[in-house]
Amino acid sequence: MIDSVLAILSAVMLGLGGFFMVSGAIGLLRFPDFYSRMHAASMTDTLGSYLVVGGLMLTAGWGLPLFKLALILVFIFFTSPTAGHALAKSAQHCDLRLPGGGASTKKADNEISGSAQGPDSRDVVSADRV
Amino acid sequence: MLTHLPILQVILPLVAAPSCMILQRSRLSWLFTVLVSLAAFVVSALLLQQVMAEGVIRYSLGGWDAPWGIEYRIDALNAWVLFIVTAVSTAVIAAARTSIEAELGASRQTVFYTLYLLCFAGLLGIVATGDVFNVFVFLEISSLSTYALIAMGRDRRALWSAFQYLVLGTIGATFILIGIGFLYMMTGTLNMLDLAERLPAVESSTAVLAAFAFILVGICLKLALFPLHLWLPNAYSNAPSIVTAFLAATATKVALYLLVRFTVTVFGIDFSLSALPLQSLFILLGLAGVFVGSAVAIYQSNIKRMLAYSSVAQIGYMIIGIGISTVVGLQATLLHLFNHALMKAALFLALAGVAYRIGGCSLEQIRGLGRSMPWTMGAIAIGGASLVGMPLTAGFISKWYLIAASIDSGFWPLALLIVAGSLLSAVYVWRLVEAGYLREPQSGQLAAEPGEAPLGLLIPTWILVLANLYFGVETSLPVSVTEMAATYLLGGAP
Amino acid sequence: METSALLGLALGLPVLAFAGVLMADQRQNLREAISLLCGGLLLWTVANLYQPALQGESVSLAWLQVMPGIELAFRVEPLGLLFALVASFLWIVTTLYAIGYMRGHNEANQTRFFALFALSIGCVMGIAFAENLFTLFVFYEVLTLATYPLVTHAGTEKARAGGRTYLMILLGTSVGFFLVAIAGTWLLAGTLSFTPGGVFPTETAPAVLSLLLVLYVFGVGKAAIMPFHRWLPAAMVAPTPVSALLHAVAVVKAGVFVILKVCLMIFGLETLKAIPATTWLLYLAAISILLASLVALRQDNLKARLAYSTISQLGYITLGALLATSAGIAGGAMHIVMHAFGKITLFFCAGAILVAAHKTEISQLDGLGRQMPVTMSAFFVASLCIIGVPPTGGTWSKWFLLLGTVEAEQWSLVVLLMLSSLLSIAYLLPIPLRAFFPRNGTTVPGKVMVREAPWPSMVAIAVTAIGCVLLLAYPTIFSRLIHAGI
Amino acid sequence: MKTDNRGRADRADAHYSLYLVVVLSVIWLGNSGHYSPLLLTFGVVSVALVVWIGRRMQVVDGESQPFHLSLRLLAYYGWLLRKIVESNIKVAACAWKGPRAISPVSGRVPCRLESDLSRVIYANSITLTPGTVTVSLDDGEVLVHALTESGLAELREGEMEGRVARLEQP
Amino acid sequence: MELILDIALLSLLLVTAVYIAWTRDLFAAVILAGIYGLLSASFFMSMGAVDVAFTEAAVGAGISPLLMLSTLAICGRAQRANPQRALLALLTVGVVGALLITATLEMPAFGSPDAPAHLHVAPRYIADSMREIGIPNVVTSVLASYRAFDTLGEVVVIFTAGLGVLSLLGLRGDVREEPIHSPMAEPSHLVLRVVGKVLIPPILLFALYVQFHGEYGPGGGFQAGVIFAVGFILYSLVFGLEAVEKIVNRALVQALAAVGVLIYGTVGLLGIVSGRNYLDYSGLAGDSVAGQHLGIIAIELGVGITVASVMMIVFFVFSAQLARGRAVPHAS
Amino acid sequence: MIIATAIALLVVMVLALVRALLGPTIHDRILAVNVFGTKTVLLISVICFISGRPEFLDIALVYALINFVSIIGVLKYFEYQGRDEREGMQ
Amino acid sequence: MLLSALYNYWVVILLMMTGLYMVIAQGNLIKKVIGLNIFQTSVFIFYISVGKVAGGSAPILSQLTTVYSNPLPHVLILTAIVVGIATTALALALILRIRQAYGSVEEQDILAGDGQC
Numbered sequence A: 001m002i003d004s005v006l007a008i009l010s011a012v013m014l015g016l017g018g019f020f021m022v023s024g025a026i027g028l029l030r031f032p033d034f035y036s037r038m039h040a041a042s043m044t045d046t047l048g049s050y051l052v053v054g055g056l057m058l059t060a061g062w063g064l065p066l067f068k069l070a071l072i073l074v075f076i077f078f079t080s081p082t083a084g085h086a087l088a089k090s091a092q093h094c095d096l097r098l099p100g101g102g103a104s105t106k107k108a109d110n111e112i113s114g115s116a117q118g119p120d121s122r123d124v125v126s127a128d129r130v
Numbered sequence B: 001m002l003t004h005l006p007i008l009q010v011i012l013p014l015v016a017a018p019s020c021m022i023l024q025r026s027r028l029s030w031l032f033t034v035l036v037s038l039a040a041f042v043v044s045a046l047l048l049q050q051v052m053a054e055g056v057i058r059y060s061l062g063g064w065d066a067p068w069g070i071e072y073r074i075d076a077l078n079a080w081v082l083f084i085v086t087a088v089s090t091a092v093i094a095a096a097r098t099s100i101e102a103e104l105g106a107s108r109q110t111v112f113y114t115l116y117l118l119c120f121a122g123l124l125g126i127v128a129t130g131d132v133f134n135v136f137v138f139l140e141i142s143s144l145s146t147y148a149l150i151a152m153g154r155d156r157r158a159l160w161s162a163f164q165y166l167v168l169g170t171i172g173a174t175f176i177l178i179g180i181g182f183l184y185m186m187t188g189t190l191n192m193l194d195l196a197e198r199l200p201a202v203e204s205s206t207a208v209l210a211a212f213a214f215i216l217v218g219i220c221l222k223l224a225l226f227p228l229h230l231w232l233p234n235a236y237s238n239a240p241s242i243v244t245a246f247l248a249a250t251a252t253k254v255a256l257y258l259l260v261r262f263t264v265t266v267f268g269i270d271f272s273l274s275a276l277p278l279q280s281l282f283i284l285l286g287l288a289g290v291f292v293g294s295a296v297a298i299y300q301s302n303i304k305r306m307l308a309y310s311s312v313a314q315i316g317y318m319i320i321g322i323g324i325s326t327v328v329g330l331q332a333t334l335l336h337l338f339n340h341a342l343m344k345a346a347l348f349l350a351l352a353g354v355a356y357r358i359g360g361c362s363l364e365q366i367r368g369l370g371r372s373m374p375w376t377m378g379a380i381a382i383g384g385a386s387l388v389g390m391p392l393t394a395g396f397i398s399k400w401y402l403i404a405a406s407i408d409s410g411f412w413p414l415a416l417l418i419v420a421g422s423l424l425s426a427v428y429v430w431r432l433v434e435a436g437y438l439r440e441p442q443s444g445q446l447a448a449e450p451g452e453a454p455l456g457l458l459i460p461t462w463i464l465v466l467a468n469l470y471f472g473v474e475t476s477l478p479v480s481v482t483e484m485a486a487t488y489l490l491g492g493a494p
Numbered sequence C: 001m002e003t004s005a006l007l008g009l010a011l012g013l014p015v016l017a018f019a020g021v022l023m024a025d026q027r028q029n030l031r032e033a034i035s036l037l038c039g040g041l042l043l044w045t046v047a048n049l050y051q052p053a054l055q056g057e058s059v060s061l062a063w064l065q066v067m068p069g070i071e072l073a074f075r076v077e078p079l080g081l082l083f084a085l086v087a088s089f090l091w092i093v094t095t096l097y098a099i100g101y102m103r104g105h106n107e108a109n110q111t112r113f114f115a116l117f118a119l120s121i122g123c124v125m126g127i128a129f130a131e132n133l134f135t136l137f138v139f140y141e142v143l144t145l146a147t148y149p150l151v152t153h154a155g156t157e158k159a160r161a162g163g164r165t166y167l168m169i170l171l172g173t174s175v176g177f178f179l180v181a182i183a184g185t186w187l188l189a190g191t192l193s194f195t196p197g198g199v200f201p202t203e204t205a206p207a208v209l210s211l212l213l214v215l216y217v218f219g220v221g222k223a224a225i226m227p228f229h230r231w232l233p234a235a236m237v238a239p240t241p242v243s244a245l246l247h248a249v250a251v252v253k254a255g256v257f258v259i260l261k262v263c264l265m266i267f268g269l270e271t272l273k274a275i276p277a278t279t280w281l282l283y284l285a286a287i288s289i290l291l292a293s294l295v296a297l298r299q300d301n302l303k304a305r306l307a308y309s310t311i312s313q314l315g316y317i318t319l320g321a322l323l324a325t326s327a328g329i330a331g332g333a334m335h336i337v338m339h340a341f342g343k344i345t346l347f348f349c350a351g352a353i354l355v356a357a358h359k360t361e362i363s364q365l366d367g368l369g370r371q372m373p374v375t376m377s378a379f380f381v382a383s384l385c386i387i388g389v390p391p392t393g394g395t396w397s398k399w400f401l402l403l404g405t406v407e408a409e410q411w412s413l414v415v416l417l418m419l420s421s422l423l424s425i426a427y428l429l430p431i432p433l434r435a436f437f438p439r440n441g442t443t444v445p446g447k448v449m450v451r452e453a454p455w456p457s458m459v460a461i462a463v464t465a466i467g468c469v470l471l472l473a474y475p476t477i478f479s480r481l482i483h484a485g486i
Numbered sequence D: 001m002k003t004d005n006r007g008r009a010d011r012a013d014a015h016y017s018l019y020l021v022v023v024l025s026v027i028w029l030g031n032s033g034h035y036s037p038l039l040l041t042f043g044v045v046s047v048a049l050v051v052w053i054g055r056r057m058q059v060v061d062g063e064s065q066p067f068h069l070s071l072r073l074l075a076y077y078g079w080l081l082r083k084i085v086e087s088n089i090k091v092a093a094c095a096w097k098g099p100r101a102i103s104p105v106s107g108r109v110p111c112r113l114e115s116d117l118s119r120v121i122y123a124n125s126i127t128l129t130p131g132t133v134t135v136s137l138d139d140g141e142v143l144v145h146a147l148t149e150s151g152l153a154e155l156r157e158g159e160m161e162g163r164v165a166r167l168e169q170p
Numbered sequence E: 001m002e003l004i005l006d007i008a009l010l011s012l013l014l015v016t017a018v019y020i021a022w023t024r025d026l027f028a029a030v031i032l033a034g035i036y037g038l039l040s041a042s043f044f045m046s047m048g049a050v051d052v053a054f055t056e057a058a059v060g061a062g063i064s065p066l067l068m069l070s071t072l073a074i075c076g077r078a079q080r081a082n083p084q085r086a087l088l089a090l091l092t093v094g095v096v097g098a099l100l101i102t103a104t105l106e107m108p109a110f111g112s113p114d115a116p117a118h119l120h121v122a123p124r125y126i127a128d129s130m131r132e133i134g135i136p137n138v139v140t141s142v143l144a145s146y147r148a149f150d151t152l153g154e155v156v157v158i159f160t161a162g163l164g165v166l167s168l169l170g171l172r173g174d175v176r177e178e179p180i181h182s183p184m185a186e187p188s189h190l191v192l193r194v195v196g197k198v199l200i201p202p203i204l205l206f207a208l209y210v211q212f213h214g215e216y217g218p219g220g221g222f223q224a225g226v227i228f229a230v231g232f233i234l235y236s237l238v239f240g241l242e243a244v245e246k247i248v249n250r251a252l253v254q255a256l257a258a259v260g261v262l263i264y265g266t267v268g269l270l271g272i273v274s275g276r277n278y279l280d281y282s283g284l285a286g287d288s289v290a291g292q293h294l295g296i297i298a299i300e301l302g303v304g305i306t307v308a309s310v311m312m313i314v315f316f317v318f319s320a321q322l323a324r325g326r327a328v329p330h331a332s
Numbered sequence F: 001m002i003i004a005t006a007i008a009l010l011v012v013m014v015l016a017l018v019r020a021l022l023g024p025t026i027h028d029r030i031l032a033v034n035v036f037g038t039k040t041v042l043l044i045s046v047i048c049f050i051s052g053r054p055e056f057l058d059i060a061l062v063y064a065l066i067n068f069v070s071i072i073g074v075l076k077y078f079e080y081q082g083r084d085e086r087e088g089m090q
Numbered sequence G: 001m002l003l004s005a006l007y008n009y010w011v012v013i014l015l016m017m018t019g020l021y022m023v024i025a026q027g028n029l030i031k032k033v034i035g036l037n038i039f040q041t042s043v044f045i046f047y048i049s050v051g052k053v054a055g056g057s058a059p060i061l062s063q064l065t066t067v068y069s070n071p072l073p074h075v076l077i078l079t080a081i082v083v084g085i086a087t088t089a090l091a092l093a094l095i096l097r098i099r100q101a102y103g104s105v106e107e108q109d110i111l112a113g114d115g116q117c
Helices: A002-030 A034-060 A064-093 A119-128 B002-023 B026-054 B076-103 B106-128 B132-151 B157-187 B192-202 B206-223 B231-238 B241-266 B269-275 B278-298 B303-324 B327-358 B374-388 B394-408 B412-438 B455-473 B476-491 C003-024 C028-048 C050-054 C078-105 C110-129 C133-151 C157-189 C206-219 C231-237 C240-249 C251-267 C269-274 C276-298 C302-323 C326-357 C373-387 C394-407 C411-428 C430-436 C455-473 C476-485 D006-032 D037-057 D067-097 D116-128 D149-157 D159-167 E002-022 E026-046 E050-075 E083-105 E122-132 E138-146 E148-170 E187-212 E221-239 E241-247 E250-273 E288-327 F002-022 F026-050 F054-089 G002-025 G029-051 G071-102 G107-114
Strands: B057-060 B071-074 C059-067 C070-076 D105-110 D132-138 D141-146
Touching (some): A002 A034, A002 D067, A002 F002, A034 D116, A034 D132, A034 F002, A034 F026, A064 D116, A064 D132, A064 E187, B002 B071, B002 E148, B026 B057, B026 B076, B026 B476, B076 B327, B076 B476, B106 B132, B106 E148, B132 B157, B132 E148, B132 G071, B157 B192, B157 G002, B157 G071, B206 E083, B231 B241, B231 B303, B241 B303, B278 B303, B278 B412, B303 B327, B303 B394, B303 B412, B327 B374, B327 B394, B374 B412, B394 C059, C003 C028, C003 C059, C003 C070, C003 C110, C050 C476, C070 C078, C070 C110, C070 C133, C078 C240, C078 C251, C078 C326, C110 C133, C110 C251, C133 C240, C133 C251, C157 C206, C231 C302, C240 C302, C251 C269, C251 C302, C276 C411, C302 C394, C302 C411, C326 C455, C326 C476, C373 C394, C373 C411, C373 C430, C394 C455, D006 E187, D037 E187, D067 D116, D067 D159, D116 D132, D116 D141, D116 D159, D132 D149, D141 D149, E002 G002, E002 G029, E026 F002, E026 F026, E050 E221, E050 E288, E050 F054, E050 G071, E138 E148, E148 E288, E187 F054, E221 E241, E221 E288, E221 F054, E250 E288, F002 F026, F026 F054, G071 G107
Antiparallel strands (some): B057 B071, D132 D141
């Protein structure tokens, strides 16, 4: 009885986790600028991850795997906002313009200028929309 | 302890390397390196004697029998190559101190000797092992240390040469890795003998053929066989003089050993010759190497570079010997392996002496050196004579066998071409001798006449020179060993 | 003294001379004394070997064995002794001459000159007494290398260019053909020792033997068979004593000697006759004789004309060897001697003219006979010797050669020999004639008094010229050896 | 580490080292699954080594071992989890609706928190909730980027800051 | 599921590789090389190669992109277009590729259990290693005992590389007068500092855990060494290089790199001393299985020490270059 | 359901890879890598469960760790570089 | 049948060739090294594919299964990965020195700097 409840619960969590992750990924793809994409990404990293790991924990049963999953969970909990914050800070540092008059801007983007006529040269245009 | 000789051969320098690193004092680490090399030489001599007396020695590492574990398997061929490598290494490293002190900063000397030992151990490991993957591992040890050693050259070109070599060498090693993977896939084993037993069952498969091709190309990259030789002249001419002497005399020899080992032992000479048009391929490439290498060497003004191209040519000769694929042909290759190691080591060491005194070694710079550095120039002249294949020098013996082999198996034109090739080498050697003896020194270039090279350098150089003469006259040792190795390899008896 | 010790001495003396000269360095008199002394000793040594050789006594010396069948070993045999005798005698003479020439010319690097000179003679001894092809090859190569600095003695760019041609052709042919032929012989016969009657097993295919013979004949570039003759004119840049050494004493003689010896003792006359290539090579030698004579005719430079004459005369010897008859061989061997005496006199004269009158071109020689009568007379006698007419020894060799040709029933060659003798008259005799009887009565430039060359040179010239004549009377010294050899 | 309060720091260090030992031991035991004497010995050695290195690195202190506020922290994170779920749903909706649904803004939010630790917890909490990201953390204020104006406004209300502030109140 | 995973991962790998080859922004190339590492590690995981996945995770996704980035930071990220050798490259690649494809046609099918590779040597490892060595991780058994000599070679390779890097970059005889300035150590990086402090001890402990549990699960000396070094790398990223210099002595780390190799070599020699062959650990303890176990633990320790030291040396040398290279951007 | 999760993870990875390929800015790529990394961690956990060997979760943990350190490292180098480029322009 | 049996190898070969192409064609040294990395990694993937046994589990013995993947390729590739990272580190160190010495990491510039082409 308790097993089937756990199984159903785990399935629900895994499914929801999958849903949130896909949503986040879609946001990552669809959102127009870097900072917005960050929100989408943090969605996949937070609730998506928690739900998936949680779902796995429920199926894992009592034992080492459970502990290890918990450790992973704790680790993600610590690292993902830190990484996100560092990323945002670095982006601002590198003059990615914040909306709503945040930081000063010297350059529209941080792509290579001048010599490189690589595939990214069109990126300058899209970066301008930021 | 005698039963452990095969492993001691490799493990001695291998364990000595990190110990050398800890020594810190450069003179001390030099002395240590010399002693280790000497010990390795003694071990190899004992091994050679043992093999000649008792036949093949097998040694299971970790006590696990092949094919489950890695085994060392020493037959006359390995023992011979081990002997060559350790002998040359001992002479070269004994000469190294003054040259290295002049060419490297104080802080890098200990690292140099450590890397040298690693390279040395790597080369020995390649030769001693009977396991194909182990070959790859030790190949990488020797390669990585070689890259670092080459990069220690004084010129910035040394860096670029080392990088070029690194890229090509890694491609070569990866090719070998692919080949080994295919072999493993088709047979399930990595042991050379086991492979030799199991390959005939699957040898019609294209996978085995591809494995053969990949291993061949990989080794030939390392070997600097003619069209794949482009890294070699740069690497040799820009590395520190001592490194050049060591590499020229050992590294390509070991690659050649691998080639013989794979074509003859692992794949079997019948397969090797029937799978690809290997005979004509080897002979053609060898000839092309001989002629292109020698011809380019003639136009070099930097002597190190000249001799590097000459190495390309000499490798051509050795390949021809394999291409002839008779006992005498193989014997010629193995003899030339030895003789070429002797002469190139002597020549490059002598050049190290020149570079030490004059600071460079272009043809212009050695003008009139016969007078100011008679012993050094004498070494160059005799080494050059050996390179050309003058009678009574070691070079003659191997050329002789090569010509005999080609006539013996009916390749008359080949014999003619071989001697035509050595004529080309006579031309560039002559340029050396002419510059050294028959030209006046450049006026006003040097304030004082350069003195003779330091004794520490000169004595090992002359030991090698005398060896060149000795083995041009008293050939019983190399001839008997190579004959045994060649008949054993081609005899088919496992 | 033990005969084998004599053999050792014959080989060692030149090396001793080499070392002695090097040590004497700048002390002129000492240096030259050493040279002369060693020369005398050598001649004595070789002469002492004469009797044993004649009696067929086996005198041999083995140094070391490199590989089975390949060793450094020596043996006295008549033909070799013939060669050694001539060379050692002429060494003394040439040294004598060189002393005069070198002092007269104030040449640089004299020590090197005398030292290498001695070394060359050592090589000649090695070649003459070689027991097998390998030993012969070794000394043959060393001879090339030892004479190279002599050729480039002047050190100018022109000298170096000439030296390079010299080295390239000699090394090239010897390594490219000779060595291969030796290797082939080794593989076919299993030995390299000189054996009367040849070494090849009878069942050897004629085609293979032909190939080998061709390789030998072209491989011995020192025999200057066309088309590998270029080195000889190129080497004319050398000082005259060196030319004498090249043309008479050492180099070219070594070449034809090798050919003789190979024909006689590697192939054997019987085998040689059976080989199809022999005939072709015979004709090649004949063409070589003819062409070289024609070229010689057109040369105005005295030494160049002599050089082409040498090429032509060497053709005779090769031809004699290839005739594969005993008379042919005898003629060839004889011609080695006769040509040596004749040519060395001619070169001495040319050198004397250069030293004394500073003339190099034939067209400048008009009337010189008055000022240098001895020289020009010697020149005349030597010319006769080369041409092969009495009262000189050259008569014998030409006679034997003709006999051999007839014996071999090569009638066309008989005609050719006649023709080329005429040609040699045409290119040699006008020179002394012109000196004594200036054309169109051109007056001699009397203002500059030209005197004879320094006395050592003159002695040398006299000795060799007289030798030419004496050889007509006493050919037996050599002919006995030759017959013993065959 | 300021030098003037080294004595106090040393005492505290011992305290925090003990915490660290406990944490590390739990990690070891939870991961290992092999409780043989040999491995347990390795475990003890490892923990000792790590603690030693940690102290050398000066990373063992109240900031890294906030056990003095463990219970409160737990409660706070419970609250935070709810916020995370809420904001996740919001952002997911935005993601499916597309770019038009969002209006990115950024702005400075005052932050009166005293200790470094609480400021870090605050900043990380902001980042953890999708829809808001801490861009930089300066004295007295936090630069935040938000997906919608409402997210920024909610932060300015200060509920989260208050809760964080309460963590460290005695 | 295996099939889907397999195809998906391989396709992703292919896309990534092609993009890396195509892009001329080196920074993107390096980032994607990191992704390539992650993907291949996942692939190894799906193939059941847990130890390999472990290693590739540490190396392919961790160390090697970091090294490349620091090189990039000095050398600039724009790449020039130079297609002059494209034809040669295409030709070579075409020939080699065709050869490989032909070769595959007669290969045993992918995953087929009766391929020769699975029938000859490997079965013994699976069947007998538990009895002979006594540890469940077959990979570790093979790595550390059956083919221990390869692993010794591997350690020497990494030691060689460390030495090579040192000789190239680290031995200029100067001790860097100018202070190394790392932006991440600025006070405004408060978040990073606190989180770093929290994470570093567990990372180090985890490394040691991996070190000592290589016999039972994935991992071992190499992976442990890398993770251990990563702990220090994180420390240097957060607190700056000079902080690391303060807590670890450079000479000591260099000596430790050598010591690791020596440990391995000496354990091997003990085999000879105990009357057996080199690297035969059976004689190290009373019973041969216990001896094997002991030997494996010892050599894994040697591996771990060398790898950790070399990784640290390499990383710090590169970082120091970066700091110095910034001071003199265009040294020539 | 666990398989569906795995597929969802793969989908996310594809999308993240697309973002990494598209850029446009370097930070977008880094962000994509970060997402990719955490998804790899999850994928590996899931693979462990699918293949029935959950004791291999260590690997996932290592991934998480390495991913984090890499991202920090990348950002650090990028700051160096960004600063250099700006300094070069001024 | 053929496809499902060998597609794995084919993709791996494509990967290898991409890497090899980069090494040969690209003039930028860093790009070359990246190419080298990809080339090597692809070979690793090939080996691991060879070691795969259908339905086999990771070669860590447990009571649950009896079918395991082939452990030998794993061992070999562990070694090869280490070799790979060692090579990469050395190559990058060389690149840094080249950059210091030549001021560029483009092959053309370096060749031009040395006056050879």
